[in-house]
Amino acid sequence: MLFALNEQYCIDEKGATGRIANFENKPEDYRIRVDEIFDLLSIDRSSTEKALNILEELVGETKAFLKEAKNPPLN
Numbered sequence: 001m002l003f004a005l006n007e008q009y010c011i012d013e014k015g016a017t018g019r020i021a022n023f024e025n026k027p028e029d030y031r032i033r034v035d036e037i038f039d040l041l042s043i044d045r046s047s048t049e050k051a052l053n054i055l056e057e058l059v060g061e062t063k064a065f066l067k068e069a070k071n072p073p074l075n
Contacts (some may be wrong), residue, residue, distance in 0.1 A: 001026065002026055002030075002065070005023075006026075017034045026065070027061035028061075030058070036055050
């Protein structure tokens with residue numbers, strides 16, 4: 001969805017987070033947060049829960065970008 005919002009094509013998923021990091025429309029610190037999610041995933045329940053919370057935040061922020069795109073502010 002972030003590719004579409006930024007009028008870019010996603011050829012494959014490899015390097016996608018790096019490309020998204022340069023997009024204008026994206027959640028703040030996108031790549032850092034995605035990297036943190038993967039770093040936190042483990043057999044430790046609290047660490048994995050923290051990763052899932054970050055993921056939920058990113059999903060929510062991404063949905064907000066979509067909502068804005070569908071309903072752009074009037075000038």
